[in-house]
Amino acid sequence: MTPAPTRLAGMSPRVSGWTLAGVAFGVAVLLLLACYWSTVMSLLWVWEHDGTYQYAFLIPPLSLWIAFELRHEVRALPPTPSAWGVLAVAGLVFVWYVGHLLDINLPQHFALVALFPALVLACWGWRALWVLAFPLGYLVVFAVPWGDGLVGPLQDITAHFAVRALDLTGTPVLLNGREITTPAAVWMVADACSGVKFFIACGALGCLYAYLMFQRWRKRVVFVALAAVVPIIANGLRVYFTILIGDTWGLHYATGLDHLIFGWQFFGTVLVLLLLGGWFFRDRPVRRERQPASTLAPARARLAVWPVVLVLLVAGPVIASQLSSAVPVPQLHVVAPTVPGWSGPLAATDGWRPAFTGAAGEAKAAYRADGNGELVDLFHAVYTGKPRRGHTLITFENRLYDPAQSHVLSSAGRTVEMVDGRSVTAGELRLSDGADARLVWHWYCVGSRCTRSATLTKLLQAWDVLRGKSSPSSVWALSTTVGHGGAEQARARLRAFIGALPVNESVDLPGTRDAGVAGGRP
Known part of the structure; x- marks a missing residue:
């Protein structure tokens, strides 16, 4: 015979079993919403202001309705709080913390929504999670803005x-x-x-x-x-x-x-x-027999899961608040470098308008080739310390071009050689710029590590922050019109310019010896 789950000594059936588990889950949800309220408001703001995700307002009530329809199956067996739920909550709180530390919305939004199934596992157990798999999975997949x-x-x-x-x-x-x-x-x-x-x-x-x-x-x-x-x-x-x-x-x-x-x-x-x-291909609905709800309480040892989960939920925002003291952004005087073989720096042209807000310093200039007079525009923005709100290299507001004036025709990666023989993979955007086309080559640097990937840049920043480092970060972008010579001639022009761009020997970053800063470091 299989022993039945033990009752808590001195506890009446009215407050045992699912009543107790429901209260624990309700307290955890209220604590989640209260502690992560800023993330909740951020998620709601995206739903409201981004037309792509306005449908998401329907996802929570639909998920709740389906879960309510499955309540009898959930309550058929006693709740069995799982220690795996504690690990899931801890992992998601850590994901949220990293997203908060780096000022990235997506991991914060994902962690917030994914904490609901994690709390189900922690408070009610694996069987309840399996029964509620669809409504919980539906919530996580379609309530998080991931489609950009x-x-x-x-x-x-x-x-x-x-x-x-x-x-x-x-x-x-x-x-x-x-x-x-x-x-x-x-x-x-x-x-x-x-x-x-x-x-x-x-x-x-x-x-x-x-x-x-x-x-x-x-x-x-x-x-x-x-x-x-x-x-x-x-x-x-x-x-x-x-x-x-x-x-x-x-x-x-x-x-x-x-x-x-x-x-x-x-x-x-x-x-x-x-x-x-x-x-026309629908199946006949299967009528589920209503099973009596279990009144048995979980074993004593499993009850320790609930307070641990509550402590973990509070720990993330508390630690984040202690480390989120406002740090003033130093203002750096970034000067466009002198490039051998090119006249300049000259006044920047108006045909290309990158925008990176909150930078500690930036420079934008134009250069004219000594041989044929062809123009190349350069943009360089520097960020210091760890990413924080209002001072973040990779964010939705920062753009390599003005979307009101230009549209992306295509994107690709191009391997370019620096003056010191180093190879960097730059991202290429081919823009439709009014009557003409324009090429933009760009890459991001975190310390001495450069990449064209915004995602990899964020990961490099996260790794530095988790190690207690605060490497400077920067964006480099070059632009030139395609003109009658075609895209290949424009690419050759950009390669020639990059091949002459100075290299800062102290941190091994391009163009900062004459600029007076090194990839964002004074």
Whole structure:
């Protein structure tokens, strides 16, 4: 025989079992919301102000509704608090702490939302977590704003799809990155045309629909896959039809209000057809027998999990508040370097406008080649100490170009040789800059380590902060117009400029010996 879970001595059945576990979980949730209120408000702000994630306001109530429907299955067996939940809470609090330390919203938002399933595991146990797997997973996947990295790839897919469709239907077309040229006009597949809003919202609706309408996992997987693929195809068709309408009946039918109305009608029709197709293959709902709730309390040893979890929840914000004392940002006088073989530094041109707020110092200048008079613009911004709010190298507000004036045609990586023989992989952005195209090469440096990846830059900063170091960080960016010589000639121009850019021997960073600072260090 298997011994039944022990009751707590002197505890009546009315306050034992799930009543006690529910109180513990409720206290933990209230403590979570209170201690991480700034992160809650930050998450709500993203939902409200970013049109991509406005659907997320529906995710918590939907998850709560599904969890409420599963309450009888959860309560059928006694709660068994798990020590693995303590480890999960500790790990997520650490993730939040690092995100707070580096002023990165995504890990803070993820940790906040993921703490709910971690608390279920810690307070109620593995079986409750398994029963509530869908509503908790649904909450974590679709309440966290994670889709910004999909914009660029979806733009590329949409542009190639539309061009291929136009070519198959006999419309003369030329693709230049994300710029589509037809006899009627030049069309730009901008960020808003990527379809990321419809993609994520359709994915959220598709997962919910598959869970409610299908009982077999194979059907659910197929429908979720369709909910991911159909929006991509639909967005490509929308762009194709928009261009076709503009070329056939006039641009005024394909732009402005008509464009918006057509887009919403098209997406609405696709969504209705997708849901209608799934309706014909739905499974009969399985009626779950209501099982009596267990009144048994967890074993005494497992009750120690609850206070430990509460202490961990409080520890993260308390430590963060003690270490988040305001540190004044030193103002550095950054001077653009002198580059052999190039005249300058000259007054910067107005055609390229990078913006990095909160920098300790920055320099922007233009240089003219001594041989042929070709121009290259340089931008350098320096940040000191560890990242903190208002003084962060990698953040949403910092941009390598003005999105109101330019659009990204394509992006790539280019390996360049420094004057000291070092190789650095620079990121390349090809911009549509009004009537002309422009190349921008950039890289970030943390101490003496340079990379074009913003993510790797954040990881390097995190590693330094966790080791108690505060390496200076900086961004280097070069820009030149493509002109009649084409992109290859522009790239050769940038390579020649980088090959002559001075190197600071003390920290092995480019261009700081004449600037008077070393990658952000005075």
